[in-house]
Amino acid sequence: MLKLYTNTDFLVEAHRREVFPLLFDLVFKKNKNLLRYYQIVEDIKIADVVVCPINYEAIFKHHRIALNALLDTSKKHNKTLWVFTAGDYGFTTFLPNVFTFRSGGFNSTLSENVFVLPSFINDPYNEFLNSDFKPLPKQEKPSIGFVGHAQSGILKYLKEYNNHLKYQFKRFFRVILADKQKFYPSSVKRARYLQKLALNKDIDTSFVLRHKYRAGEDSPLKQKQSEIEFYNNIFKNAYTFCLRGVGNFSVRFYETLAVGRIPIVINTDCRFPLENEIDWHKQCLIIDETSKKPLVKHILEFHNNLSASEFEAIQKSNRDLWLNVLTREAYFLQVYKAFKTHL
Secondary structure, X not given: OEEEXXXXXXXXXXXXXXXXXXXXXXXXXXXXXXXXXXXXXXXXXXXXXXXXXXXXXXXXXXXXXXHHHHHHHHXXXXXXXXXXXXXXXXXXXXXXXXXXXXXXXOXXXXXXXXXXXXXXXXXXXXXXXXXXXXXXXXXXOOEEEEXXXXXXXXXXXXXXXXXXXXXXXXXXXXXXXXXXXXXXXXXXHHHHHHHHHHOOOOOEEEEEEEOOHHHHOOOHHHHHHHHHHHXXXXXXXXXXXXXOXXXXXXXXXXXXXXXXXXXXXXXXXXXXXXXXXOOHHHOOEXXXXXXXXXXXXXXXXXXXXXXXXXXXXXXXXXXXXHHHHHOHHHHHHHHHHHHHHHO
């Protein structure tokens, strides 16, 4: 069992939305399985790990005294400290003996003490898909799906650049606590990639390009309909195109794995979850953004090199991987194993 010490004053309803995800499961959801492996203790001397109770940006900006006390206490007792940083951009602290849990970031700039959090989503087969999981049989042409925010044109480019300038302003004046990153017009780049794929006769495509995230729908009913269309597109196509958004990670990547299909990932210096345990190149097609080889050639080579049985096996493996490793409960069981070895 891993014994966790934290400032329990923050484990209340007022901070529910910003609590460290593991603590949320232990305190608010009282996950019985996780409680077999983790225990919150009051005495730091017997703790294995000190945990920053809420999102690092929130505690840094609004509760600095509490944060400093936690940092001093962990240092005094020579304890490993876990911090959680939320949001699209994320922030990594490089303090000694600190492990950061975050959604993304740039692999080349991240330390070994960064754990990438999957995007924790509900099972689409329970919420949106009127079907049980089954792998698609291999067809002669690869079928690629995409439903989402993708728009080309100079006006869209300028709009995204303006948003980036706002981010830089907020970061410079410490309105937000976030890593530095270059301008990346993700929706424009997505549109360009998808347009090239749609014109190729060697692949089958099923693309729905939207001008706003989640179609910009406000009403719960329309949002639900939008998500049903989104997941049905993933379900009906063997491959789904995945490219980063504002932050350097793709939620669609995890949604594709959850459905049991094969992500086509444009690698923009990404770090994937649990890279020491998972060979991600066996689970999906990862294409470096700087590759000189045409995108379609990457896809056709990958598809043609798979036998019919291998093709279906990858889909089943991805569904199993999501269920057994990438859901929140399963992920923190993997973290438990990693830290028991570390300690």
